[in-house]
Amino acid sequence: MEKRVRRGLQLVSTVVRTFAERTPDYERLLPAIAWAIADAIPDTCLVSLCSEDCTAVTPVATYDSDPAIIEKLAPYRRTYGLAETPIGSEAIERGSQFQPAIDYDAIEALSTRSAEMFRAIGARGFIVTPMRAAGDLFGLITIIRRRAEHAPLDELDLEIVEDLAGHAALAIMNARLVKKLESGAKLRETTQFLDAIIENIPDMVFVKEADRLSFVRFNRAGETLLGVSAADLIGKNDYDFFPLAEADFFTKKDRETLANKQLVDIPEEPIQTRAGTRWLHTKKVPLVDDSGTPRYLLGISQDITERKRADALLRAAKETVENANRELEAFAYSIAHDLRAPLRGILGYSEALLEDIGDKVDDKPREYLTRMKEAAGRMATLIEELLGLARITQADLVRSRVDLTAIVHSAISGLQHAEKHRKVEVVVQPGLFVEADPHLMAIVVDNLLDNAWKFTAKRDAARIEIGQLGNTFFVRDNGAGFDPQYADQLFGVFRRLHMQEEFEGTGIGLATVARIIHRHHGQVWAEGQLGKGATFFFTVGDAL
Ligand SMILES: Nc1ncnc2c1ncn2[C@@H]1O[C@H](COP(=O)(O)OP(=O)(O)O)[C@@H](O)[C@H]1O
Ligand SMILES: [Mg+2]
Incomplete structure (x- = not known):
């Protein structure tokens, strides 16, 4: 070869x-x-x-x-x-x-x-x-x-x-x-992976082609929700399944999503299913191709029916409670109101009686009569304060810029005027301002300073400080203080931690403060130690 x-x-x-x-x-x-x-x-x-x-x-x-x-x-x-x-x-x-x-x-x-x-x-x-x-x-x-x-x-x-x-x-x-075979196998694997994700998302996921808006994809959660199989749905559009008005609504939102090329969020929409009306929270997203043209519409819907139901129940319950409270308050108000006249009678007659009998009787009956008159007077005060508290709940809340520093100064001068003998060091931070109802804020300041003034009465070097930390205002004193484990109870009506003999009062002041602060969407709380003074804090929330 x-x-x-x-x-x-x-x-x-x-x-x-x-x-x-x-x-x-x-x-x-x-x-x-x-x-x-x-x-x-x-x-x-x-x-x-x-x-x-x-x-x-x-x-x-x-x-x-x-x-x-x-x-x-x-x-x-x-x-x-x-x-x-x-x-x-x-x-x-x-x-x-x-x-x-x-x-x-x-x-x-x-x-x-x-x-x-x-x-x-x-x-x-x-x-x-x-x-x-x-x-x-x-x-x-x-x-x-x-x-x-x-x-x-x-x-x-x-x-x-x-x-x-x-x-x-x-x-x-x-x-x-x-x-080709290799890339085909890879593609199949990727597709299976994505399929598994879509099918296992617990919310309804659907994809529609942008042209006719017919379904090209529909997951298991969607099948369960609507009671329609993907096989039945694919290739059809909303008009084949839903009442006209509903289909119109869905289609309008679809078109809007595709036209604006932007996510559209529909917080609540009703949808007719085999099991009756369900409520959905739906997000619609345009899927665009390389040239930016929307090709598909992706929708994700969460079934919020149960949550909506629970919300409605909660709202109804809250309304019932509020109604009951309002009725109770109105009732208490009318009783307190109606008690005023007979009480005035008792007060007036006990006074007249005391004057008339004067020295004619022994000390004992006179003392009883005096006690009776004082008790009636105390009751009258209680009733007036209760009525005041009720009025605060009903009063309109009108916000404006309130000069807290000025209110504090005027309250302190009132207190000093009433008790000239007292020497109290008062430190007020200048320029305290708050966006709130001026009339109601004055009541808050009055009550807190009243207490600070009162509970420092037995101090030689009494001191009261009013200031602001961040968005929190505070009133601090070095008075009698209180047991901190009862700090939350102070704000209840008639709640008092001190004996009447020690410090006089009705126990309505802090309840009034709390009510006003809560009406402003703010918070109020107290810190204290027995014998070591107390600090009352409050914030004023934003108007809603
Ligand atoms: N500055 C304070 N220092 C110590 N205890 C206070 C102070 N302010 C309030 N308290 C406690 O909280 C209770 C409730 O206060 P409040 O509602 O104003 O009632 P009142 O002043 O009529 O006693 C008071 O009786 C007192 O025990
Ligand atoms: Mg008080």
């Missing part, structure tokens, strides 16, 4: 093995082809791939044992349209192009670029062979003979190259197939 034939066969077997080994390794396969061929059939080998629609070719691998040659070919490594490579087109259309001795004039006439390239590397002959497998074209193999010491290319070379081109085409086809 001729030496060259044997070598050719050897080459085929090497290349086939290489192809088989590298099949899935698409990117490294092509240089391997170029290398194997050029090594066996000197001198230069180029492998080009066709675009999928076979309208262009791109050189992807170049091999020559001389690196300078590869460099010279570098400028030609770009994608060519078929019209730009007449020799390549010719090979694709009619089969291998073979010129053992290049006819430069003829080439020049066909393509100056090809002639230029051949000249650049001193080409003497060439073979251009298409790579085909199973009827599909994959690319071209070009063999260029340039060295004078090598015999010109001949028919045997052509046969070997064509044979190799067939194997190479098969290898490329396999590689592409493997790649």
Whole structure:
């Protein structure tokens, strides 16, 4: 057998093995082809791939044992349209192009670029062979003979190259197939993963195509909620399932979402299901393509029916309690109000009686009578204060900028005026302002200062401080203080922690303060220690 034939066969077997080994390794396969061929059939080998629609070719691998040659070919490594490579087109259309001795004039006439390239590397002959497998074209193999010491290319070379081109085409086809299968498997895995997420989201998830707004996706939670299977829903739109007015509403919101390309939040919407009306909180999101055109509408709906029901029950219960409270207050008010007249009678007559009998009776009956008169007087005070408290609940709350510092000064001067003998150090932070009802705030300040003044009565160096920490106001004194475990109870009506004999009072002041502060959406609390003074804090909330 001729030496060259044997070598050719050897080459085929090497290349086939290489192809088989590298099949899935698409990117490294092509240089391997170029290398194997050029090594066996000197001198230069180029492998080009066709675009999928076979309208262009791109050189992807170049091999020559001389690196300078590869460099010279570098400028030609770009994608060519078929019209730009007449020799390549010719090979694709009619089969291998073979010129053992290049006819430069003829080439020049066909393509100056090809002639230029051949000249650049001193080409003497060439073979251009298409790579085909199973009827599909994959690319071209070009063999260029340039060295004078090598015999010109001949028919045997052509046969070997064509044979190799067939194997190479098969290898490329396999590689592409493997790649496709792999990416298909990956895609399936990703799809399954996303499916699992969508199906397991406990809220209804649906997707509609932007054009007709027909459903393309509907998850399990949606099936359960509506009582309609995804299979029944897909391809249909809202008008196939819901009452007209409802479908109109849904469609309007869908269109709005798509037109504005923005999320639309529908906090509450009723929907007819197999199990009756349900309430949904729905968010609609436009899904846009790369060009920004909305293609789909994604909807996520949470079933808020139970929550709504619970809210309604809670509201009703609250209303009932509030009504009952109001009635009770009105009732207490009317009783207190009606008690005033008879009480005035008792007071008036006991006074008259005391005057009339004067010295005519013993000390004892007079003392009883005096006690009776005092008790009636105390009751009258209680009733007046209770009525005051009731009025505060009913009074309108009108906010304005209130100068707390000024109110404090005027309250203190009132207290000092009533008890001139007392010496109390009062420290007031200047510029205390609050957005509140001025009349009601004055009552708050009066009551807190009243207490501070009263409970410091037994101190030699009494001190009262009024100021602000952040948004919290405080009134601090160094008076009698109280047991901190009862700090919360002070604000109840008639709640007192001190004996009447020790410190007089009715126990309505702090209840009034608390009511006013709560009407302002603020908070009030107290800190204290027995014998070590007390601090009362309050905030005033914003108008709602
Ligand atoms: N500055 C204070 N220092 C100590 N205890 C106080 C102070 N302010 C209020 N208290 C306690 O809280 C109770 C309730 O106060 P309040 O409602 O104003 O009633 P009153 O002043 O009529 O006793 C008081 O009786 C007292 O025990
Ligand atoms: Mg008081």
